[in-house]
Amino acid sequence: ADEVTLQLKWVTQAQFAGYYVAQDKGFYEEENLDVTILPGGPDIAPTQVIAGGGADVTVEWMPAALAAREKGLPLVNIAQPFKSSGMMLTCWKDAGIESPEDLKNRTLGVWFFGNEFPFMSWMSQLGISTEGKSENGVEVLKQGFNVDPLLQRQADCISTMTYNEYWQVIDAGVDPEELVTFKYEDQGVATLEDGLYVLEENLADPEFSDKMVRFVRASMKGWKYAEENPDEAAEIVLDNDATGAQTEEHQKRMMGEIAKLTAGSNGALDEADYQRTVSTLLAGGSDPVITKEPEGAWTQDITDKALN
Amino acid sequence: MRSVLAVLTVVAALVALWYAACVPMNIKGVLTEAERAGAEVVPATARERRDAGEFGLIARNSFAIPATWEQDRPRLPAPHQVAIELWETTVKKKITSKRSLIYHGWVTLSATLLGFAIGTGLGILLAVGIVHSRVMDMSVMPWAIVSQTIPIIALAPMIIVVLYSIGIQGIIPKAVISAYLSFFPVVVGMVKGLRSPDGMQLDLLRTYNASNAQGFWKLRLPASMPYLFASLKIGIAASLVGAIVGELPTGAVAGLGARLLAGSYYGQTVQIWSALFAAAILAACLVALLGLLERMVLKRMGMA
Amino acid sequence: MIFVLFAILLWALGWWLNSRLANGPQADTSAVRLLVPVIFGLTIVGIWELLVRGLEVPLVILPAPSVIAERFVNSVPILWADFVQTILKGALSGYVIGCAAAFLTAIAVDRSEFLRLGLLPVGNFVAALPIVGTAPILVMWFGFDWQSKAAVVVVMVFFPMLVNTVAGLRETTAMQRDLMETYAASYWQSFFKLRLPAAMPFIFNGLKISTTLALIGAIVAEFFGSPTVGMGFRISTSVGQLALDMVWAEIVVAALAGTLFYGLMAAIERAVTFWHPSQRG
Amino acid sequence: MNSENTPQPVVEARQLDLTFETNDGPVHALKDVNLTIDKGDFVSFIGPSGCGKTTFLRCVAALETPTGGTLSVNGMSPDEARRQRAYGYVFQAAGLYPWRTIARNIKLPLEIMGYSRSQQDERVNDVLELVDLKGFGGKYPWQLSGGMQQRASIARALAFDADILLMDEPFGALDEIVRDHLNEQLLALWARTGKTIGFVTHSIPEAVYLSTRIVVMSPRPGRITDVIESPLPKERPLDIRDTPEFIEVAHRVREGLRAGHSYDD
Amino acid sequence: MNSENTPQPVVEARQLDLTFETNDGPVHALKDVNLTIDKGDFVSFIGPSGCGKTTFLRCVAALETPTGGTLSVNGMSPDEARRQRAYGYVFQAAGLYPWRTIARNIKLPLEIMGYSRSQQDERVNDVLELVDLKGFGGKYPWQLSGGMQQRASIARALAFDADILLMDEPFGALDEIVRDHLNEQLLALWARTGKTIGFVTHSIPEAVYLSTRIVVMSPRPGRITDVIESPLPKERPLDIRDTPEFIEVAHRVREGLRAGHSYDD
Numbered sequence A: 001a002d003e004v005t006l007q008l009k010w011v012t013q014a015q016f017a018g019y020y021v022a023q024d025k026g027f028y029e030e031e032n033l034d035v036t037i038l039p040g041g042p043d044i045a046p047t048q049v050i051a052g053g054g055a056d057v058t059v060e061w062m063p064a065a066l067a068a069r070e071k072g073l074p075l076v077n078i079a080q081p082f083k084s085s086g087m088m089l090t091c092w093k094d095a096g097i098e099s100p101e102d103l104k105n106r107t108l109g110v111w112f113f114g115n116e117f118p119f120m121s122w123m124s125q126l127g128i129s130t131e132g133k134s135e136n137g138v139e140v141l142k143q144g145f146n147v148d149p150l151l152q153r154q155a156d157c158i159s160t161m162t163y164n165e166y167w168q169v170i171d172a173g174v175d176p177e178e179l180v181t182f183k184y185e186d187q188g189v190a191t192l193e194d195g196l197y198v199l200e201e202n203l204a205d206p207e208f209s210d211k212m213v214r215f216v217r218a219s220m221k222g223w224k225y226a227e228e229n230p231d232e233a234a235e236i237v238l239d240n241d242a243t244g245a246q247t248e249e250h251q252k253r254m255m256g257e258i259a260k261l262t263a264g265s266n267g268a269l270d271e272a273d274y275q276r277t278v279s280t281l282l283a284g285g286s287d288p289v290i291t292k293e294p295e296g297a298w299t300q301d302i303t304d305k306a307l308n
Numbered sequence B: 001m002r003s004v005l006a007v008l009t010v011v012a013a014l015v016a017l018w019y020a021a022c023v024p025m026n027i028k029g030v031l032t033e034a035e036r037a038g039a040e041v042v043p044a045t046a047r048e049r050r051d052a053g054e055f056g057l058i059a060r061n062s063f064a065i066p067a068t069w070e071q072d073r074p075r076l077p078a079p080h081q082v083a084i085e086l087w088e089t090t091v092k093k094k095i096t097s098k099r100s101l102i103y104h105g106w107v108t109l110s111a112t113l114l115g116f117a118i119g120t121g122l123g124i125l126l127a128v129g130i131v132h133s134r135v136m137d138m139s140v141m142p143w144a145i146v147s148q149t150i151p152i153i154a155l156a157p158m159i160i161v162v163l164y165s166i167g168i169q170g171i172i173p174k175a176v177i178s179a180y181l182s183f184f185p186v187v188v189g190m191v192k193g194l195r196s197p198d199g200m201q202l203d204l205l206r207t208y209n210a211s212n213a214q215g216f217w218k219l220r221l222p223a224s225m226p227y228l229f230a231s232l233k234i235g236i237a238a239s240l241v242g243a244i245v246g247e248l249p250t251g252a253v254a255g256l257g258a259r260l261l262a263g264s265y266y267g268q269t270v271q272i273w274s275a276l277f278a279a280a281i282l283a284a285c286l287v288a289l290l291g292l293l294e295r296m297v298l299k300r301m302g303m304a
Numbered sequence C: 001m002i003f004v005l006f007a008i009l010l011w012a013l014g015w016w017l018n019s020r021l022a023n024g025p026q027a028d029t030s031a032v033r034l035l036v037p038v039i040f041g042l043t044i045v046g047i048w049e050l051l052v053r054g055l056e057v058p059l060v061i062l063p064a065p066s067v068i069a070e071r072f073v074n075s076v077p078i079l080w081a082d083f084v085q086t087i088l089k090g091a092l093s094g095y096v097i098g099c100a101a102a103f104l105t106a107i108a109v110d111r112s113e114f115l116r117l118g119l120l121p122v123g124n125f126v127a128a129l130p131i132v133g134t135a136p137i138l139v140m141w142f143g144f145d146w147q148s149k150a151a152v153v154v155v156m157v158f159f160p161m162l163v164n165t166v167a168g169l170r171e172t173t174a175m176q177r178d179l180m181e182t183y184a185a186s187y188w189q190s191f192f193k194l195r196l197p198a199a200m201p202f203i204f205n206g207l208k209i210s211t212t213l214a215l216i217g218a219i220v221a222e223f224f225g226s227p228t229v230g231m232g233f234r235i236s237t238s239v240g241q242l243a244l245d246m247v248w249a250e251i252v253v254a255a256l257a258g259t260l261f262y263g264l265m266a267a268i269e270r271a272v273t274f275w276h277p278s279q280r281g
Numbered sequence D, E: 001m002n003s004e005n006t007p008q009p010v011v012e013a014r015q016l017d018l019t020f021e022t023n024d025g026p027v028h029a030l031k032d033v034n035l036t037i038d039k040g041d042f043v044s045f046i047g048p049s050g051c052g053k054t055t056f057l058r059c060v061a062a063l064e065t066p067t068g069g070t071l072s073v074n075g076m077s078p079d080e081a082r083r084q085r086a087y088g089y090v091f092q093a094a095g096l097y098p099w100r101t102i103a104r105n106i107k108l109p110l111e112i113m114g115y116s117r118s119q120q121d122e123r124v125n126d127v128l129e130l131v132d133l134k135g136f137g138g139k140y141p142w143q144l145s146g147g148m149q150q151r152a153s154i155a156r157a158l159a160f161d162a163d164i165l166l167m168d169e170p171f172g173a174l175d176e177i178v179r180d181h182l183n184e185q186l187l188a189l190w191a192r193t194g195k196t197i198g199f200v201t202h203s204i205p206e207a208v209y210l211s212t213r214i215v216v217m218s219p220r221p222g223r224i225t226d227v228i229e230s231p232l233p234k235e236r237p238l239d240i241r242d243t244p245e246f247i248e249v250a251h252r253v254r255e256g257l258r259a260g261h262s263y264d265d
């Protein structure tokens, strides 16, 4: 079997259910692939891992991938299982926040480590400075891995994913009524998340391309299976979680939310989505995430072969 | 006997202090929960309470005090919560279970031991070089000190990636990080130890016309043993920290570091604290084991 | 390949030069004592540069020293702001508070044998709590700004400093203590005139160990939440952005600051404990 | 028993007993020790290692508490005498504090006892002269030879007005010539100040040369086996050591010592 | 000059000079030292601290390199003699390795010199008997008293067949009675083995009691001021120290010492 190493963006959870299902259900095996799934974590930059040759293909957000491309690391999107973005800003309602305008003069928690790009773009589109609290600026905190800053009221808003952190806030006993959320999708600043990326030079190798075709085909099969059998998919994820920290309830719920994001994608990148992402990132005001229109940052060759 | 009593007293005092600290630490969370559950709380809203003093809140809502020791996700878990969690994740779980701290402890321990072995070996070799070569002494020693001012957690992801890129995965990257932290105390202690023989002892060997190698095996090495053990005890604790740090950028798959992280990620404070204590207990056991070994070796050598 | 060859050559040259210096007649002058490690460091940097270029190591894995230097020079304002946030605010305040608290505790512990017996083992246990576990907790308690970093530093330096100070205060010989006894000296008289001066070498040992711990603690704590400034923040953000030259520039700052801090303590130690055999050479 | 005036007891030990409790069982360091030291006496203690010489001196200075018998100093308990700063104690090693200059080492007891600045300076000058160390006040201990350090430590014990000087092998680490010299000076000092001196030594000639009385002790348990009154005059040039009287006393001491000594350790 | 047969020079120093370069400038440790030690001699070196006694012994043992003059040992250079393992050196402190038993401490030089196992055991037994330590071979150094440790260190120096025994204040740390006892034993051993012995001491009686020749030195710069031949017979009971001859020699040594001594250090 051909070996493929996949680097995930985050720890083992239902966000990556498709891959675990494909593995567990033998979809990879059917394609004669031997896939190793490397979980990510707070101190792992998937782009760096793939640059170092530690993985063949990685799950990454498009802003980070495009930024890396500008840095000289030629990443190419070969498939896009996620159609919509799950990112949002979650705020306390009682802090008096109703619209994005109210964010001014507040403290906001943001993920960094390459995940700050969508937020920065959004703020610059709103014309809000991130240099500190002011009439027209916000104070940005580098938020850790959990929702404590919100619960402890150290921040008025924090970044959350619809499928994960938001529910952690709810699990902490907060009533959804107490919260206000701003989905990037709704604000028109959504960027593509959780695409599959490989190094451009590898694609030139027909053998590698062929491997990726089979990999994407099997992975999408996994994703669709997961969408249809969310509970089973969550169980599979749980079986693969080596930390023993995930709970069944949380993963089942997450799988449900993830299914909403993958729905509408057959795996092929929609060029319009790509364009929207790029223009959002280019509109970054004084300090845009990328400075020029990327070239060759995506291909449909793989999905074309895989899905037809 | 007296020292056991003293330790128990201090521990008891700390535990009492800990319980006391739980009240102000957790009161706001408890009141929020109480408010949601429909209890009468003063002041009534979380926003008002945010800016209120903890002790004022306690005074006005004293009914909530017991609940500060029983919260699900407290800011500061009470001692018994940590103890129960520790008990349930060690004794009550099968050690092959991913929820068993013994399993995670073992994952960390194996990397610790490998890293410790590498670090100690390297440290001893370096120390031997430093003692026997002036050039090494003058050029390497200052840089060994500088190396310790570099935050390992910044280097860790890079070490992992570089090792990945040459095809090394699994336990070794963690062990390398753990070795990086443990080699320094060994170098320092071992250099001190190998230099501990005084002029007279060295002169004695000169009058026998002993070779450098004989001087090393018969004098310097045995004389350095007490120093070696002292630094091994520091080194193994550093090794453990290194292995835990190394678990963060290796995918946080398993191990005490991964537990800490996962607990932190899901706001499971009780889980964090129990992993923390597990790590400290493991460190204490390792140090105690080395202490035992020290006593045995030194006794055999007639030095204890 | 030619670069690799040059690297090997450079290594040989550096080593030869250092051997000459270290075994030469001037080996004990302070100039040579400084020169030898500098040559060693320069050799390593040279080899690094040559190997990175020769083996075409990608920038995102290991940048060449020249690239790092360029980044350093171009980012001085950012590096300075990070330095102020992490070192001056976080590390230094934590260092001062932690060491002072440990010192006062040591005096209390030293007065009571019972406390000493009880507290030191517990202290060693607490000191073994890994920072990656305590840092998130302290960030949760003390907020995102430098206060939580200072708290992490306090926790890290407290026990090494305590253990050293307690050991130092017990360092006097029986004869020295008996002498005070024959003068019927009070506790504080014998503390200030005997035990404190005698403890100085140990206290400085603790102070020196604590310098590097303080820096590491302050930087690592920023990985677990911080404002958008600080060395740890910059390092973790830059890794995510593949700006490894920036990461290394921050590491250089950390090493420089750490070495200076350590050197400063060592210099004060030399001035204060001039009488100790280890300082008399 | 002492010559001159009516003797006035300074130290009085009756049936003194001291047992140390150690891990290997009790050590009987002093047993049934009876001794009276009169004002102005120079009493030497001699005996094999471990016979309790140091322990006895420490009891007198209230650094050790006897487990039996009675001990009084100037008519009060040793501890009361200690509080009244009745003792100057000189240890075997000089035990100067390395972080203080010689002058400041000598000032140490004066600072503790609350002498004024000017008094301190005056006394330091006086005693430095007394022990022949003028001009060395600004040096640190490690910059001086062993003999000079030992003299400084004697100066330190003399700086305040203690009636009783207790010296535990003060010259043990010095070479014979320096020792002779310091012995001469010590005798002169004793003659001048009339202090009561308790002096521990291992050297028979030293004991004989210095003392008005020599206490010979023997170990296991530590006890007094002989007390030899010296027939030598108070005026003692170094040459006195070649006189038959001296040799006679020395011989007696040696015999006394040998009797209590076991050769196997 | 030594009695008995025709003297055979073992150590020969001519105009020996040694200057140490230190931070405070050069220290002239030995200046114009001329000395011949014959086979079978027992030569004591006595003199105030810092006069170069140790330095001279170290030169002989090739532990120090003279900066001027010539020094030959058994007709060759000291370093050649060292390579031929001509020396047994006994230091002031016993310097036994604490991690070795007494027997294994004594074996140390034998191991280094490549003696066979059986030879090692045999010799250890022999020398243990020689120094009266039979039965203590299995003990660790700290389980022995200071005197026994010192005897063990002498045994260690005797274990291999060094012609020349160099002893640097071997009994400095011991009390007088133990010291007397060891002196007696050392004399007996010397008589039995006929070794050439260089012996440094601070004690005049010890030097006079042991030596066939006493070298008196004085410091700054270190030089020989007097060489005194002992008229005492080879057979010397301890009592000999009370004889007029003994006292006469001791007196001469003391005078010689005092002449070269400055009291100010």
Ligand SMILES: Nc1ncnc2c1ncn2[C@@H]1O[C@H](COP(=O)(O)OP(=O)(O)OP(=O)(O)O)[C@@H](O)[C@H]1O
Binding pocket: D020, D021, D022, D027, D028, D029, D047, D048, D049, D050, D051, D052, D053, D054, D055, D056, D222
């Ligand atoms: N603090 C102590 N604890 C237990 N035993 C002690 C203590 N101090 C002294 N001893 C024992 O008491 C005995 C007498 O000791 P002491 O120091 O008085 O002897 P000494 O005559 O001064 O001997 P030296 O000539 O070696 O100084 C010895 O056996 C010694 O081991």
Ligand SMILES: Nc1ncnc2c1ncn2[C@@H]1O[C@H](COP(=O)(O)OP(=O)(O)OP(=O)(O)O)[C@@H](O)[C@H]1O
Binding pocket: D175, E020, E021, E022, E027, E028, E029, E047, E048, E049, E050, E051, E052, E053, E054, E055, E056, E222
């Ligand atoms: N390694 C050295 N470096 C510098 N000076 C030295 C060294 N060794 C000895 N000296 C000096 O040389 C002189 C002679 O020293 P040496 O040790 O030979 O004296 P000694 O007669 O043995 O004295 P002691 O009786 O104190 O042992 C002294 O002034 C000493 O300070």
Ligand SMILES: Cc1ncc(C[n+]2csc(CCO)c2C)c(N)n1
Binding pocket: A009, A010, A015, A041, A042, A043, A111, A112, A113, A115, A144, A145, A161, A163, A164, A165
């Ligand atoms: C240090 C760090 N912080 C935040 C993220 C953001 N992030 C990207 S995917 C994901 C999982 C969502 O449940 C999260 C939290 C990250 N990758 N690394």
Ligand SMILES: [Mg+2]
Binding pocket: D053, D054, D055, D168
């Ligand atoms: Mg004593």
Ligand SMILES: [Mg+2]
Binding pocket: E053, E054, E055, E168
């Ligand atoms: Mg000497």
